[in-house]
Amino acid sequence: MICCQPNGLRLTIVLLATIFLSACAVPLGVSENAPLDVTGSQAYLLNPSDKVKVSVYGEETLVGELPIDERGMIVVPMIGEVRAAGLSKAELQEAVTEAFISKGYLSNPLVTVDIVTGRPFFIIGEVNKPGRYEYEPELDAFKAVAIAGGYTPRAARNRILIDRGFGEDKFRMNARENTPILPGDSITVRERIF
Numbered sequence: 046m047i048c049c050q051p052n053g054l055r056l057t058i059v060l061l062a063t064i065f066l067s068a069c070a071v072p073l074g075v076s077e078n079a080p081l082d083v084t085g086s087q088a089y090l091l092n093p094s095d096k097v098k099v100s101v102y103g104e105e106t107l108v109g110e111l112p113i114d115e116r117g118m119i120v121v122p123m124i125g126e127v128r129a130a131g132l133s134k135a136e137l138q139e140a141v142t143e144a145f146i147s148k149g150y151l152s153n154p155l156v157t158v159d160i161v162t163g164r165p166f167f168i169i170g171e172v173n174k175p176g177r178y179e180y181e182p183e184l185d186a187f188k189a190v191a192i193a194g195g196y197t198p199r200a201a202r203n204r205i206l207i208d209r210g211f212g213e214d215k216f217r218m219n220a221r222e223n224t225p226i227l228p229g230d231s232i233t234v235r236e237r238i239f
Contacts, residue, residue: 088133089163089227093117096162097129099141102155110161123150134158163228168193170234171200180228187222189232196234204235 091097093115101107111119117130119137124144129137138158145151162179166189169175173194181188186205190196205220208231226232 088135089160089229091129091132091134091137091160092164092229093130095129095160095164095228097134097137098159098161100157100159101145101151102157104151104154124148134160160228166226166228166230166232168232168234170232171197171236172234173197180226184226185222186220186224186226186232189226190222190234199236201235201237204237206233206235207231208233 091113093113096110096112097119098110099108099119099121107122109122111121113119113129117128118126119129121127121141121144124141127137127140127144129140132140135158138156141158142154142156145154145156164180165177166180166184167177168189172190173196175193178189178192181192186207196202202222205222205224207218207220207224207226208215209218209227209229210216220232
């Protein structure tokens, strides 16, 4: 037998070590699981290049789709520039409401803010068409995989990672197919080991 000979034993150990180490090349999971609902603490923060729709109830002339410029500002009719980047929808809604009140244009405005277009999401790994895709409302990991052409035969369907946030605030989470996806998320569908 080859494995009983000194060189054969070394070869067997090298092969087993190679197989073991190649399995380690798969991105590791993390201890934190992605939330299955997006609460205020995980709310999407607006960024330059997003577009928002600002509406004021009963004021038809104050409705508009407003792009967030590279400085992070939107220009609202009557009140001018309002910082939007880094704020959630609710925070921008409050900022616009306060601006109307402080400038004396409206005493009790009912302002709503909706995201018209957000950052794209990215998907890599074991999907048929990895890449950059436009964000859609109500998107979860399963729908994102479908947009990217579905799983490859090597995909580990229960081993999905999501990178969320920016710079130092970026973090990685384990995800399931029903995990909500936010604009700007990067999704990695990992490969089955065996």
